[in-house]
Amino acid sequence: MYYFIHKNAIKTKYLRLVVYNAPLLYLIDMSERNSIEDARTIEYMFDSIAHRYDLLNRVLSFGIDTRWRKRLYRVLNLQPGQKLLDLATGSGDILKEFLRTNNIIGVGCDRSGQMLNFARKKLNGLEMPSLLVRGDAFRLPFKTKTFDAVTIGFGIRNMRPRVEAMKEIHRIIAPAGRLAILEFFPRQTGVRGNMYKWYSKNVIPRVGKIISGSDFAYRYLPESIRGFPEIEQFEDEMRSAGFTIDAVHQLTFGVVSIVVGRK
Ligand SMILES: C[S@@+](CC[C@H](N)C(=O)[O-])C[C@H]1O[C@@H](n2cnc3c(N)ncnc32)[C@H](O)[C@@H]1O
Secondary structure: EOOOOOOOOOHHHHEEOOOOOOOOOOOOOOOOHHHHHHHHHHHHHHHHHHHHHHHHHHHHOOOOOHHHHHHHHHHHOOOOOOOEEEEOOOOHHHHHHHHHOOEEEEEEEOOOOHHHHHHHHHHHHHOOOOEEEEEOOEEEOOOOOOOHHHHHHOOOOOOOOHHHHHHHHHHHHEEEEEEEEEEEEEOOOHHHHHHHHHHHHHHHHHHHHHHHHHHHHHHHHOOOOOHOOOOHHHHHHHHHHHOOOEEEEEHHHEEEEEEEEOO
């Protein structure tokens, strides 16, 4: 495990040392072989598409994804001085949103070193200091009860078993702190639902392959959304990880939602 630290970083006091089997192979229990293999595959997948990740987000969502992240920022309404962890931060778009407009203490964490490289470039230009850490959701390199809020945008879908990841997140959240999940949930019915299903099955994999060069990544995306639970079941999972549900916000006709849980 290594720390990947933004040049202005000042918050190493929030970190705890976690030793992963190289390269970041420690995960969960060894009996969870599928989870370990999943996590490794997902890390490689994101490493391989990192150079095209932002472009594909803009193209495939017609630019609406930036609005979803802004909404996440408004929903949490963090106060100056509060500490935020953006987990599965990827190329750092959510973290950037929070750092641009609020005097918060922002930390980003992700398994993929390549995604973090792009986040670093993006955040370097900002005045607000931030910290980027390479680490895994199942064993976070942060001290207990550190953060006032944790955000995960389009990342929890990749973490299996989800409840185990959310229990670990619960550990690092301060009492009464919040976990906000921004995610595609599979329930879309009616004409809009069918259009969305057609788009995700036919357009996303093709355009994704052309732009990123990866056949697998953008076939995986719609499949992983289909395999994701509906909101009610997901809320139950959050409860079993120790959270109470604070709010649910549906965005863009329910294509994505924000679920906020409280410790
Ligand atoms: C779809 S990207 C989302 C990036 C960013 N949050 C956004 O809004 O664009 C998912 C990210 O989750 C990360 N990820 C997946 N599994 C993870 C895990 N177990 N621990 C930490 N990060 C993980 C991937 O490396 C990837 O960067």
